[in-house]
Amino acid sequence: MKPNKIRIIGITGGVGSGKTEVLSYIKDKYNCTVIFADEVAHKVQEPGQDCYGELIALLGADVLAEDGRIDRTRMAEKIFADGNLLKGVNQIVHPAVKRYILDEIDREKGEGKIDFLFIEAALLIEDGYVNIADELWYVFASEDVRRERLKSSRSYSDAKIDGILGNQLSEEEYKKHCKVWIDNGGSKHNTYEQIDKKLEEYLWQR
Numbered sequence: 001m002k003p004n005k006i007r008i009i010g011i012t013g014g015v016g017s018g019k020t021e022v023l024s025y026i027k028d029k030y031n032c033t034v035i036f037a038d039e040v041a042h043k044v045q046e047p048g049q050d051c052y053g054e055l056i057a058l059l060g061a062d063v064l065a066e067d068g069r070i071d072r073t074r075m076a077e078k079i080f081a082d083g084n085l086l087k088g089v090n091q092i093v094h095p096a097v098k099r100y101i102l103d104e105i106d107r108e109k110g111e112g113k114i115d116f117l118f119i120e121a122a123l124l125i126e127d128g129y130v131n132i133a134d135e136l137w138y139v140f141a142s143e144d145v146r147r148e149r150l151k152s153s154r155s156y157s158d159a160k161i162d163g164i165l166g167n168q169l170s171e172e173e174y175k176k177h178c179k180v181w182i183d184n185g186g187s188k189h190n191t192y193e194q195i196d197k198k199l200e201e202y203l204w205q206r
């Protein structure tokens, strides 16, 4: 039997738009692999991994927690308030994340067992994943809705949300680059219906 051709789909959207929520539904229902760029970014920052030393050299030893790991809250406070530091961090972390993801894609293509491979990242467009994925999906909800969800579920402060939002693309930019738009401003059920419609269509076309 011919191995499946895997469709590679990048999922993007602003902070709190529902990317993780969308993917946890997809992961349970479809024959796919999901890679979360944030998780990979955290992995490559662990002691002993590629980016650890370089990040401390850039940010200072005061970002370290007592156990020697990088304290994410302290790191976020620093980098989302200082564009140059954010740029420096991105230059260190993003190439390592991309290497990891490209290796995973190669591995999955070699095995040929899944129908879809999803890559979730807030920064897919900025980081050139446009060429890596077969297509990009944009998950969106209004800023007010996202702010409310982030405050209640993650206790993010307004200042933290503002800092992150200020470093992300505008709605128009996201929409321009993404072929599929998923409106997650309503109920989860409504969002799931949009996803099923799209993915079932792809499975039928195979």
Ligand SMILES: CC(C)(COP(=O)(O)OP(=O)(O)OC[C@H]1O[C@@H](n2cnc3c(N)ncnc32)[C@H](O)[C@@H]1O)[C@@H](O)C(=O)NCCC(=O)NCCS
Binding pocket: 014, 015, 016, 037, 038, 041, 042, 071, 072, 073, 075, 076, 079, 086, 089, 090, 093, 094, 097, 121, 122, 123, 164, 167, 168
């Ligand atoms: C700054 C860090 C330590 C904050 O960690 P924390 O656990 O508090 O938040 P978390 O990782 O969940 O990020 C919250 C959200 O902020 C946004 N965000 C994260 N990094 C960035 C960035 N470099 N630029 C713009 N938005 C970002 C994303 O929407 C993300 O989901 C962490 O985000 C990080 O390591 N960022 C640098 C690596 C990176 O660029 N990751 C993004 C995907 S490659």
Ligand SMILES: Nc1ncnc2c1ncn2[C@@H]1O[C@H](COP(=O)(O)OP(=O)(O)OP(=O)(O)O)[C@@H](O)[C@H]1O
Binding pocket: 013, 014, 015, 016, 017, 018, 019, 020, 021, 022, 038, 122, 149, 150, 153, 154, 184, 185, 186, 187, 188, 191
């Ligand atoms: N349709 C929805 N209705 C109600 N709550 C939702 C809905 N979609 C997502 N949420 C909740 O909103 C919060 C943010 O969603 P989620 O974590 O999926 O966003 P994200 O885009 O992955 O965020 P980040 O950019 O930080 O990675 C979560 O607590 C999630 O459970």
